[in-house]
Amino acid sequence: MNFDDILKEFEASKRPGYNEDELRAEDVRRLLDAWVKERTVPELLPYEQELIDRILIRIRKQIELIELNSIELQTHEREIKLRLVVIESELDRVQFIIRSYTRTRLQKIDKYSLYIRSSDKETAKLSNNEFAYMERHLELLLELYNSQFMKNLPESLQAIDETGGGVSMIDEPDLDRPVFVRATAENVVEVDDEEIELTKDGIYVVRYRAVKDLVETGDVRVL
Amino acid sequence: MSSDLSRYRTVSRTQAGGREPICGRSMMCSGGRCDFSSGTSRRTGLVSTYCLGDKKSRGEQIPLWLATLLKKQEKCNIVVPEWLSVEYLRVRYDEEIKYPSKFSNLPWHWLPIAKKLLDYASDDFIDPPHEIRSLLQDLREVRLVKARKGIRELNHVYIQLDGLSLMEINEMRPFILEVMDQLRKMNDSLKVKAEEETPRQAAAQMDRDDESDDDIYQKE
Structure with a gap:
């Protein structure tokens, strides 16, 4: 855990009106909401940066806890085994949702990357990593198109973001x-x-x- | 899409209508044999915290996934919710038959909860599980028929589906979404066509008038 994480955690714990437990349960609830929304809605939604960061920190802590305890497992096996099973299955559940959330977003980003790039409002919905991914992915894709067939087309037909002629080439949600x-x-x-x-x-x-x-x-x- | 949804919800939420007993996703769990807390800390620190006290044999409200997990480890008994009883389900079934155009009020997650509990905790049921199973099956079929009949009402603007549970919605989701989307597209293209054709139609009308005039003329 680096310094930023510690700071963030500290700030989170300072938010008024909540105790730590409620805060955590609330976060998982919000993650579920964000996930359901992202999966059902046709457009890309703003990335839940802070929420995901908080949850990732907790996940990392849990993994550390599991690792730490599995080393000691031989000595007091009985007491700790059940706790580890519970912690692991909860981790599985939360991680599943985070993965699904991320993949759903990546799918949309792949599909609408030209559209997202064309407007600042859309680009702002991406996390830094997602933005880097989109740029690189697009770059590779263009490289592939160019080397495979675009170079053989007349120059006037090489654009991939033509919007004239009644049909837009840019996919929009x-x-x-x-x-x-x-x-x-x-x-x-x-x-x-x-x-x-x-x-x-x-x-x-x-x-x-x-x-x-x-x-x-x-x-x-x-x- | 997202038919997995219900399995991962852990908090209880109120059901439409709100009059009926609500069972969200948490189960009562009497943990006489649960030695969870005998370790150093009273609390299982999870990503989302659940407190497991050391109260012996008193009921504790925990999420369904945790309850089934503990049940599998033989650490607890699950207190089956009220609505999973022969009496309650029979009333619902009669209602379904009585009002052919309305869905009776069942918990939002009745299908997955019932399945999980019947699979993992059938020995905790007060009524015989096989009777519950067959009642659930009957209910499900009656409702499915109703839902299918409702598909006839599909249009391009909107549809209202009160009383359906999430699992039932998910079963119909891909079909309904696709049909509504296609209907919308057809309707939109009709509109565009109508707009384009308004002047042309007028012209066509005039042509026809001319023709009929010709007809009359020829007959004469």
Whole structure:
């Protein structure tokens, strides 16, 4: 653990109104939420930098704990074995979600990299690592395209980000794709000039664009 | 998509409607034989903390995954939630039959919870597990038929699915999303076409008028 981590942990523990336990449980809950959102929503969402950092620190601590205890396992085997089993299975669960979260994001980044690069607002949603990944991935991809077939095309057809002619070559997330949502407050949304009343706790399938803002404010939760 | 969802939730959340007994994902667990805490610390420090006290034989609320894990190690008994009883499920089943257009109110995660508990803790059930199993199966089938009938209502704007549980939603998710998306695209292209054709249609109409005039003329 480096100095920054320690500082971050210290700051996290200073947040008012929470004790350490609630904070940790809350973080895992938020991770689950972020994961579900990322998987169900068509666009790329902002990276949960602080949350992921906090959880990664805790994961590292748990792994250290397991390693430390497995060395001593022979001496007081009985007492510690069950604890290790529990800790390990929880680690598995949390790590699964983090991996899935990261992969889902990478998938979207691969798919929409040209679009993401074209706007600062989108680029800001990436973490530093994700940004580096996107740049390098794109670079490799272009290299491959060029060496395999683009060099044989007439120059005027070599662009990969043409937007003219009625068809854009840049893939953009389709915000009109439907999503499953549960309303947590009453609201009215408009789809195709039709007004839909969202009643509290109702489950709906609507296009993402119509509820995008409500998802951000938390009045609607994606499922 | 994300049909794994329910397995990883650990906190309880209230169920739609809120009137019925709610069982989120935590189970009561009577840990008479649980010697978890006999070690140095009272607390299992997990990434998300769960406190396991050293109260003997008193119930403790813990997440489902932990409960099944301890059960597998034979460290605890699980207190099966109220809704997993023959009586309760039978009432729900009758409701499903009585109101053909409505889903009865079951816990948000009733399918996975029931499956896990029946698989790992069937000896903790008060009612015979096989009866519960067959009731659950009946319920599931009735609801599935209803959900399929609901597909007829699919349109490009929206659909409301109150009362379905997460697992049931996940079963239908890919189909519903794809159908709605296609309907939307078709509808959009219809709109574009209509806009394009408004002037043309008027022209066509005039042509037809001319033709009919011609017809009349020819007949004469």
